[in-house]
Amino acid sequence: MTITRRQALGAMGAMGLGAMLPRYAFAQDAETLVVPTLGGVWEQFWRDNIAPAFEKKTGAKVTLDVGNGRVFGANLRAAGIENPPYSIVMTNEVFAQGLRKEGYFEKLDLAKIPNYADLYPIAKTDDGAALVACYSPIGIGYRSDILAKKPTGWRDFWDNPDVKGQIGLYNFANSAGKMELLLFSKIFGKDQYDTDAGFAALKKLGSTIQVDINLSTALAQGEIVIAPFDFAEIARLKKQGLPVDYIIPEEGLIAFDQTMNICAHAPHKDLAYAYIDFLISPEIQEMMMKQFYISPTNSKVVVPDDLKEQVPVSGKEMDKILQWDWAFVNENQDKLSEQWAKEVG
Structure with a gap:
């Protein structure tokens, strides 16, 4: 798989997002958020678009850790609950559930995630224990x-x-x-x-x-x-x-899900919460939809007519996800x- 023309047309670019996204108050120039991500086109998209846009909004730095749910879980268990290598983990719920039960993740502080209110009910995992960024x-x-x-x-x-x-x-x-x-x-x-x-x-x-x-x-x-x-x-x-x-x-x-989780002993917890809110904002959700044809979980995102064949599940259709x-x-x-x-x- 290679990066396609949709990335240039649909992603809007990190610089172009500057005036559109909400700002987060972080002045710690040295603060670095380690963001686990999938490889291939996902890594490239995060590196070219998501990470630069988040850095611009927060003043923080982003380091990508490429892998998958099995790898992220193994890294967390190797480090121990009190010394996680990440502040935030995006992975399939099948992996997140086990880690949550073992005490690696905390229940989300929803007051720190304003965009949570706009998520479809199906994306509000386990009564606020986590949330689904996309399906x-x-x-x-x-x-x-x-x-x-x-x-x-x-x-x-x-x-x-x-x-x-x-x-x-x-x-x-x-x-x-x-x-x-x-x-x-x-x-x-x-x-x-x-x-x-x-x-x-x-x-x-x-x-x-x-x-x-x-x-x-x-x-x-x-x-x-x-x-x-x-x-x-x-x-x-x-x-x-x-x-x-x-x-x-x-x-x-x-459906494949991408569940967002905050580590119980996250080294940069507030920044991790800002990252979650950033990722489920309508602007970033729209970027991901245009690039990967995912179904956004923020209900404010409207699928345009020219993408409805590629993204057939949104609005009331989200209730059909079991x-x-x-x-x-x-x-x-x-x-x-x-x-x-x-x-x-």
Whole structure:
């Protein structure tokens, strides 16, 4: 993946943001906020846009620490609760929940996050324990040139004989794989906790192609014709001229989340709170939407008409993003992983 023209057009640039964003009162010239971020295009966007704009607003410095949720969690545990290497951590809630339970994160002081009031209810995690900065909704992506019948929901994986043996899935190592299990447990069982029903349903699918990260190659090559897909990825494939499309399933959406957490013993706690408020401001949310096609969690952000195909989930559609009990998943991680390997492969 490379930085695209959208970065230049949609990001507006750190300098251009100067007159638009709220100012934060920090005079500590030497204060440095370590910001964990994903790699690749995320790192580049943060380095070119987010970090400079935040530095301009606060007078502080930003150092990026590139990794993922597993890496950030390992670094925190290695350092110990009282000596965290970060003040703030943005990661998937499946990783954040375990760290929060162990005491690494504090409940948010909402008085320090004015933009919190404008978040969609779905983004207010665990009664203020954290918040979701953005969602990447996952619906159903499919080959529109191969499937004669447009899918309507997740049950098409089982009900449409034309997809047999050509179904893609995220594996259990990916948080999307865990969501697949909970989703199918909910659809075919009593609720998300009825994982025996979920595994039985997965087993009935027969042979599937499973990946940890990238389903796009298999879809592009015709190895699969249907799979759970991040809408942004389908939008990128369509721009490349591939005959693909997506639907919002009638049973609801799963989604990658980016949850913001403050370390209980953060070395620069006030600055970390300012960073959270900055990241969920309408201006920065709009930047991220234009760059990554994420669904903003600040309800003041309006998706323009020319982006609605790439960003189909906003406003009332946000209610279609299903919520999961990550404490249940983390407590049963080993058991569920072993059962997936045995019954799904």
